[in-house]
Amino acid sequence: MLVPTTMKPVPQNQQQSLVERLTKACGGSYSPETRRKYFITGPQWAAAYQGQALFHAPTRAAIGYEDVIREYAKIGIGYWSTHDTDVIPTAALGKDGQHEIVAGIKKSLAEHGLKCSMVTTETFHHAVWAASPAAESPNVRDYAAFRVKNTVDIGYELGAEFAVYWPGSLGYYVQGAVEETQTLKWYAETLNAACEHDIEMGRKHDRPTLKHCMEAKPFEPQAEILLPTSDAMLAFIGSGLLTHPEMVGLNPEYLHELMWGAAPRAVLARALLAGKLWHFDINDGYRLKHDVDIAVGLVNPLDWLNVLMLLRSHGYNGPFNLDYKPPRTTSNHGVFAVSFPTAVDRFITLWEMAGEALADPIINEASEALKAGGEGAHGNDADAIAASNAELLSLHELIAHRLVQILWGTGRTYSV
Ligand code: GLO
Ligand code: MG
Ligand code: MG
Numbered sequence: 001m002l003v004p005t006t007m008k009p010v011p012q013n014q015q016q017s018l019v020e021r022l023t024k025a026c027g028g029s030y031s032p033e034t035r036r037k038y039f040i041t042g043p044q045w046a047a048a049y050q051g052q053a054l055f056h057a058p059t060r061a062a063i064g065y066e067d068v069i070r071e072y073a074k075i076g077i078g079y080w081s082t083h084d085t086d087v088i089p090t091a092a093l094g095k096d097g098q099h100e101i102v103a104g105i106k107k108s109l110a111e112h113g114l115k116c117s118m119v120t121t122e123t124f125h126h127a128v129w130a131a132s133p134a135a136e137s138p139n140v141r142d143y144a145a146f147r148v149k150n151t152v153d154i155g156y157e158l159g160a161e162f163a164v165y166w167p168g169s170l171g172y173y174v175q176g177a178v179e180e181t182q183t184l185k186w187y188a189e190t191l192n193a194a195c196e197h198d199i200e201m202g203r204k205h206d207r208p209t210l211k212h213c214m215e216a217k218p219f220e221p222q223a224e225i226l227l228p229t230s231d232a233m234l235a236f237i238g239s240g241l242l243t244h245p246e247m248v249g250l251n252p253e254y255l256h257e258l259m260w261g262a263a264p265r266a267v268l269a270r271a272l273l274a275g276k277l278w279h280f281d282i283n284d285g286y287r288l289k290h291d292v293d294i295a296v297g298l299v300n301p302l303d304w305l306n307v308l309m310l311l312r313s314h315g316y317n318g319p320f321n322l323d324y325k326p327p328r329t330t331s332n333h334g335v336f337a338v339s340f341p342t343a344v345d346r347f348i349t350l351w352e353m354a355g356e357a358l359a360d361p362i363i364n365e366a367s368e369a370l371k372a373g374g375e376g377a378h379g380n381d382a383d384a385i386a387a388s389n390a391e392l393l394s395l396h397e398l399i400a401h402r403l404v405q406i407l408w409g410t411g412r413t414y415s416v
Helices: 012-026 032-036 044-048 065-075 096-112 138-158 180-205 230-237 254-259 264-273 301-313 332-359 361-372 382-389 392-408
Strands: 040-043 079-083 115-120 162-165 211-214 248-250
Touching: 012 332, 032 065, 032 332, 040 044, 040 332, 044 065, 044 079, 044 332, 065 079, 065 096, 065 332, 096 115, 096 138, 115 138, 138 162, 138 180, 162 180, 180 211, 211 230, 230 248, 230 264, 254 264, 264 301, 301 332, 301 392, 332 361, 332 392, 361 392
Parallel strands: 040 079, 079 115, 115 162, 162 211, 211 248
Antiparallel strands: none
16 A cells, blocks of 8 residues: 655655765764775776666766776775777777876876776777677777777776676677687687786886686577586686786676676685686676676575675675676765665675674584584494484574674564
């Protein structure tokens, strides 16, 4: 049943202050100084996203890098990341126009005290990528090599530490037209060109090379993707096709792994074991749906708590990249007044809560007891071994309950 509202229509000129007042009333926000202590990176494309999609017209006005960098600085997001074409028109890439824009970005970053953490090449949007950056046609592949090398150059100019590759159009809509092994070999050549160019640049500038990170997504924009998961990418890195596999690691995205039905924490565990968890795109969403790119913690806060416990306990110290899309119901003002600050604050809270959960005496005693195991049965007697552990194993469910309690603020009850 609809509850009739007693509120009067809200005049347009009072809506921003209402949103701000209610955002403040929520509490739980950190100061910009505190937020800057975390390696949280804000993508140009996330803040500048206008709400458009296949069935959606934009709902927000276009904004440029000056606006994004200035607003990130106010919030306390200390790092900025970008695609080449988020800021440089395709036609200006590698030309004088690029140098002017990059100089402007450098100035903006310095003025607002931000650092550029990561640069990435857009190899999915432009018509030239219709058959992927590893297309049959050699001129497309040469162009792809130019683009990734040019991104390395931009990275050097801006002082970035990471380069990311999301090969979104590496796949197909209809089977049979693309030969998968050949396409993957060609794609490896593009990454090799980036790494080899980076090595040269590193020597010339006497600085360490970038960390090149591959990012998987199981589908979209192509129907079928040749490297759909982080695990597939680990296999690709180890396949022998890369000339510098030691320079290439992973940028898993939380939702991209959820999209194929994986447990993101298990994906991250495998990347950690391989020594390849270098960068992490943080967001949220639903299993087996498209890339809804909801902000971190809005859908799966308990899973996020578990993910961050894993990362904290393994000393992950790479970037947390806010690769989400402010919903199209959020205004330009709301992007910086609501969307980004609340996303950052949920992340920080979950991160700190993960620290608390790792130190929780109940969880620790339960985990230690499970590792000590039951007494009195050894050898080949399966029934006796099962019986000796049977009561202890109830602690699995207790640990899960305790984590939910920590998420709630522990031991919460209602008076009834
Ligand atoms: C799209 C991807 C995209 C990448 C970006 C970085 O689904 O998540 O945003 O993260 O292109 O390379
Ligand atoms: Mg995504
Ligand atoms: Mg991403």
